[in-house]
Amino acid sequence: MEKELKKVYEHYQKNYFNDQVAVRIKDKVQHKINSEDMSQIEKMHHPRFTKKISYVIASCLVLFGLFIGSAFVSPTMAEVASKIPFLNKIFEQKPIYEVLREKLEDKGYEIVGTGYSVREKTYHVTVKGSEEYYNQVKEEIKIITEDVISSRRYDDFKVEVEQERTIDPNVDPANDPKYREMELALDVLKEVVPKLQQQGYKIHNYGGGYTGPDAKAIRLELDIEDTEKHTEEIEKAILEGIKKQDIKKDVSIKFHPFNVQERDIESKWTSDVLPVIWEGLLSKKEYKTKGVGYSYKKGTINIFITTTINKSDSEAPELANKIEIVIREFLQSDDLKDIVGSTPYKIVVRDKDSKDIN
Structure with a gap:
């Protein structure tokens, strides 16, 4: 059954997956996230065509929100960089998927794609080719990927290099x-x-x-x-x-x-703002973040950050305050004026059992 559904997905993507369908699925995934942990996306890979594609789109939404940039080399630039808020650095620099893809392709590796899993805090690289080729290059690719991500000074992530899954050529949904x-x-x-x-x-x-x-x-x-x-x-x-x-x-x-206006506002946040927040908090140990999500209700963007601590822990209020400050600092910066505008937002920090801390 799984092989058949993969073949169906490939066929439908080629023949029916246009821009309109992509936007529709994107919006449905955004609503699916709602106030739940972003890692819930990973639960959407049931044997259903639309959910299969939703999972792919959801992965892309996270992927295209990830950012990484070049290192600062001069003392002057280092001083300037030190004054730039943490999340703004991510916002202003080159997407991590782009840097990683270029790096691997420049070295001649056959790469299908890259992605990010929130639940395991894992960056994925998918390799095209035979089993022999995969075994030959997987360790090299893993080292390069770790170096690229670490250059961002991230300290809370894993890397997995996977082989591309092939689809049974005997399954033909067009004639089935x-x-x-x-x-x-x-x-x-x-x-x-x-x-x-x-x-x-x-x-x-x-x-x-x-x-x-x-x-x-x-x-x-x-x-x-x-x-x-x-x-x-x-x-x-x-x-x-x-x-x-x-x-x-x-x-x-x-x-x-x-509502057209509300969808436009939500689209800007999910494309340009929220992925930056998610990357920054998930990739640094100091924020103790295990899940992220959002909802857009009654004109307000609600940002949810789920941590790994208990609400009863003495450090919980301080951590929640720290997370809220770094997010507000980003949202109130000049970089975000044209995107955030006058849209009201709320930041909710939760403990490991999804109980509100702040």
Whole structure:
């Protein structure tokens, strides 16, 4: 089953995974994080097509938020650097995934990609090629990766070098009857939704999925602006297309209304602000951070930091205060004025059992 689903993911990414679908999934992952530990993303790899892709997108969201930069070499630059707040240094410098990829590729290594796991505080490098090649280069790659990350003066991380998982070439979802009806349903969306958008319907992103090839129902989902009131007309047009394809499974359509302005604000925070905070706190032992997350409710960004200590520990208030100060210092800096603006935010520091400390 797992091999089949991997093949399905590869096929759907090639044929159906456009920018609109990417944004839709990104937004769903952002909401999935909500007020939970960011490591919950790792629990989303159930045998379901949409969750498989959500896991990939979630990994990318963390990956693209990670930053690393070049070292300061002159005494003057060192003095200037010492006055730059910790998180601002991360914000201003080159993304760590970019530096790491360039470093490894310059040395000729065949790299598929890099990523970061919050739960284990682990940087991952995936190597392309045979078992023999992987065994030959994995230790070298690990050393280089550790050096690149350590140059940031991070002291709370691990590195794992993994071999690319191959997909069974005998599984072909395009011609597999177990997946064929989902494929037809997605074809309908690809044909109908752009026409509806041209007619003025405020549909942004769309996609679909089901729990497995033997599921009795297909779920189609559409993100629409909260001012769009003609959902019955949209649903009718899609179901008419489904009927023409003679799809036997039950098809349900779910709408996800959203506020355009609020989504824009949330997108800026999740792209430019929160990943910097997460990287900084997770990668330094002094902050004793084991989990991060956020929620955006009633116009307020709530930032959640889960630590490794007990609320009853004597050091808990001091640690919570230290974490809150470093985050506020970053959010109130000139670098963040255009992004944070007047958006209210709240910083919540929790103990290891997710009890609020501050």
